[in-house]
Amino acid sequence: MADPMQQGLEPIPAGVVNLTDFEAHAQARMSEQAWAYFSGGAADELTLRANHAAWDAIHLQPRVLRDLSGGHTRVTLLGRELPHPILLAPIAYQRMAHADGELGVAHAAAAQAAGMILSAQSSMPMEPIAAAFAGEPQRGPLWFQLYWRDDRDFMSELLKRVERAGYEALVLTVDAPVHGARDRERRAGFALPADVRAVNLGGLKKAIDLQPGQSLMFDGLMARAATWAEVQWLREHSKLPLLLKGVHHPDDARQALSLGVAGFVVSNHGGRTLDALPPSAALLRRMRAALGPEVPLLVDGGIRRGTDVLKALALGADAVLLGRPYVFALAAAGAHGAAHAIRLLRDEYEIAMALCGCRTRSDIGPQLLQSAHE
Secondary structure, rough: OOOHHHOOOOHHHOOOOHHHHHHHHHHHHHHHHHHHHHHHOOOHHHHHHHHHHHHHHEEEEEOOOOOOOOOOOEEEEOOEOOOEEEEEEEOOHHHHOOHHHHHHHHHHHOOOOEEEEEEEOOOOOOHHHHHHHHOOOOOEEEEEEOOOOOOOOHHHHHHHHHEEEOOEEEEEOOOOOOOOOOHHHHOOOOOOOOOOOHHHHHHOOOOOOOOOOOHHHHHHHHHOOOOOHHHHHHHHHHHOOOEEEEOOOOHHHHHHOOOOOOOEOOOHHOOOOOOOOOHHHHHHHHHHHHHHHOOOOEEOOOOOOOHHHHHHHHHOOOOOOOOOHHHHHHHHHHHHHHHHHHHHHHHHHHHHHHHHHOOOOHOOOOEEEEEEEO
């Protein structure tokens, strides 16, 4: 497998000065089907739009004339100190965006000291991705995202492989047991290209055998979906910390904690599953208020600016996950583009900290925020 960092860096497109600037370049380079897959959301895309709008609706209330010398962006997550609070969200099939795919993104993330969560539906094998990531001494954490597959022998072998490769935590996505109704994908006639597949998931799933009158949804797909029993099984069959991604209700979060879950990614799947969910900013505020200050919480959905990162931490997040923007940057300029996107966001976050009078993470809290109507 070719190393994208040994093939020369692609130039960053002219005029790119923020994450949103990558989008037009990405769309021009992607097929219509790939663009629909990466950019679209579920149904009317209410939640997709609301995610970003919710961050915009929060205003900052800075403090001035403070001594910020010696300030830094370091945070602590799951007992580990990170250079900054930016990680990359799990996104499937990245070779549809660019030939560098997940391997290029791993190099980019490691070079920029960002954490990375590899999708179970990665279009590149997990082992070279982990090897590329591990080679950078200042790298962030490397986690592996799971979708439950109703085959415990397969899941057991997958967990062993993940641990051998050096991944440091598991992230089980719990809010997408089935796909959302994605109108953009259906209009574009989306289908995976012949040379792109989820290479870490082995062969085909077991066929669904339905009896007359049974529902494909409830007697087929949902009968195979994860339940609390599967969460318990994962805790018992892996030594890695387990986080749940997509828990929306505090009572579900409390039940997960009782089973030994280590933390949560507050997420509505980027607006790609159930439309009309609250935006991530509102979910984060609710979860932190319900669970208290000690439970590790990350958040994704609509993060585009360094001020969004600051707002997320002020609402109680320990770190943020960047999603679509890094894939658009990958499409526009390969691994170099993804690295540039991370750097832009990190620089903007430092600017936001400085202009709000925040020397370290401990200075960032709800006192910095006011809603747009205040």
